[in-house]
Amino acid sequence: xxxxxxxxxxxxxxxxxxxxxxxxxxxxxxxxxxxxxxxxxxxxxxxxxxxxxxxxxxxxxxxxxxxxxxxxxxxxxxxxxxxxxxxxxxxxxxxxxxxxxxxxxxxxxxxxxxxxxxxxxxxxxxxxxxxxxxxxxxxxxxxxxxxxxxxxxxxxxxxxxxxxxxxxxxxxxxxxxxxxxxxxxxxxxxxxxxxxxxxxxxxxxxxxxxxxxxxxxxxxxxxxxxxxxxxxxxxxxxxxxxxxxxxxxxxxxxxxxxxxxxxxxxxxxxxxxxxxxxxxxxxxxxxxxxxxxxxxxxxxxxxxxxxxxxxxxxxxxxxxxxxxxxxxxxxxxxxxxxxxxxxxxxxxxxxxxxxxxxxx
Numbered sequence: 153x154x155x156x157x158x159x160x161x162x163x164x165x166x167x168x169x170x171x172x173x174x175x176x177x178x179x180x181x182x183x184x185x186x187x188x189x190x191x192x193x194x195x196x197x198x199x200x201x202x203x204x205x206x207x208x209x210x211x212x213x214x215x216x217x218x219x220x221x222x223x224x225x226x227x228x229x230x231x232x233x234x235x236x237x238x239x240x241x242x243x244x245x246x247x248x249x250x251x252x253x254x255x256x257x258x259x260x261x262x263x264x265x266x267x268x269x270x271x272x273x274x275x276x277x278x279x280x281x282x283x284x285x286x287x288x289x290x291x292x293x294x295x296x297x298x299x300x301x302x303x304x305x306x307x308x309x310x311x312x313x314x315x316x317x318x319x320x321x322x323x324x325x326x327x328x329x330x331x332x333x334x335x336x337x338x339x340x341x342x343x344x345x346x347x348x349x350x351x352x353x354x355x356x357x358x359x360x361x362x363x364x365x366x367x368x369x370x371x372x373x374x375x376x377x378x379x380x381x382x383x384x385x386x387x388x389x390x391x392x393x394x395x396x397x398x399x400x401x402x403x404x405x406x407x408x409x410x411x412x413x414x415x416x417x418x419x420x421x422x423x424x425x426x427x428x429x430x431x432x433x434x435x436x437x438x439x440x441x442x443x444x445x446x447x448x449x450x451x452x453x454x455x456x457x458x459x460x461x462x463x464x465x466x467x468x469x470x471x472x473x474x475x476x477x478x479x480x481x482x483x484x485x486x487x488x489x490x491x492x493x494x495x496x497x498x499x500x501x502x503x504x505x506x507x508x509x510x511x512x
Contacts, residue, residue, distance in 0.1 A: 159188050164198040178207040193357050195242060197317065201451060205306065206352045225278035225319060227269040232412035236405045237263070238396035243271040245394075246320060246361065251342040253362040255326075255371050258398035261444025264365040266385075268322050270340070277359070277427035278319035278512050282310045284328050286382070290335040306350050315344060319356030327381040333388065338360075340391035364392065394415065400445055403428060409445065414451040419461060424486045430480065441472050443480075461488070 159323035166183055168176045181199070200210045217292065238256065245252050248404045256264045265281070272279040286504035295309035318473065326333070339345050340362060344355040370384035403424050410420040427443040434442040447468060465484055469477050488491065 159190055159194065159198065161198040164188070164195055165202075174210060177457050181209075193318070193406070195315075200316075206350050211325060215507065224511050225280060225317070226276055227273040227279050228269060229273040233266070233270045234401070234405055234409045234412060235266065235267070236401040237398040239267045239271065241396065242267055242363070243275065246271050246277055247275055249359045251356065251361055252393060253340055254364070254484070255370075255389070255392040255395040256363065256365045256398055257367070259400065259416055259442070260367055262400045263445060264398050265322070265324055268320070268363050268365070272320055276313075278317055279322055280310045280314045280317075281322040281324055283324045284326050284333070286328055286330050288329055289332040293333075294335060294347065296349065297463035299432055306347075311339060311345070312347070312354055315354050315356045315360055318359035321360070321362045321509075323362065323364040325366060326364040327370055327372075327384060329382065329384065331385060334385060337388065340388070369395070380415075387409065395511045400431065406445060406448065410448060410452050413449055413452045414456060419455065422461075422487050423451060426480075426484045429483060429487075429493045439476065439479075441476050441480075443469075 159464045164184055168188060169179060176199075178196075181195045182192055185195045188195065194408075195319050199209055204210045236482045237258075242254065243255070245254060256268070257265055269279060269281075271277075282288075282439050289307070293309050295307050295312050297304045297327075299305075308316070311408050313319070317363070321339075323329075323336075337358075342356060342360075344353060346353045361476075364382070368381050370389045372381055372383045400406070407417075407420050410423060411417060416421070427448055430443050431438065433439050451464050451468045454467050455461055458464055458467070462481070464486070465509060466477075466481060472480070
């Protein structure tokens, strides 16, 4: 009998073909798990791509003799990633393997989603990301019947896949959802879900967890910056036991992020000062736009392509209105010329030179 840790899809299929043939059921998977000395879930994962119906599997002439392994859902590790904010706490929860839903809120472009992806990448955990919109419904999340070769076949949605695989389910931009998201109530309680259309109850496998990201706290956007966000049901929000508030990284961390994206130190220092002044003015109510960490990285990437700092900045902020764009460009010109600006969170508006504030 092969060692448990060495069980492959090929070995499982070979055992099943020798014992029951090319058609097999969940009961046969139980026998296979006993033979190999592993859990049923481990065996089920090896043959997931051969599932044809609830509890039924088929390995027939449609398949070649070369068996492709189930595609991994582990995110790619980014060696240039710089952890900040609640990253270590998120990673602790993921590492624990416990079911403990998390809600991460913060401004757009500050790395909420990427922090979840990289925590899973570092811990070698599968991640299924679902981008939520106002149109997202139960069929999108749980699954439904699809027409395949003239036959109606049930297809699992991302939630069921995550439940069965023991993966992390990332509900991205959850505050864009309608009340149809309430179909996940039992899932958020860790109880799995009953698929009423096929009469099957799916329990969460070990390691399953839910993480949601949002620009708001599920109470809507009072300032109108995040149009389309909705007020989420209080009972739904209550099922997230912990909420992390993610801010933009500190200047040293953000500098490291830019340098890790092949930005030279001088340009990185200028960009951080420039973004810092804009953010401070934004939070003080002086401007309606803000420079995110994501946009700073976009500027660095544009500079690597076009080779001109001001041109790269111009291209990356052209989505703003003309007055805002010109003010931002004028400010960067002053920063690049060596003018001093106070932009740390501890300093007050009065400490910013009046001449600088007039640009905004």
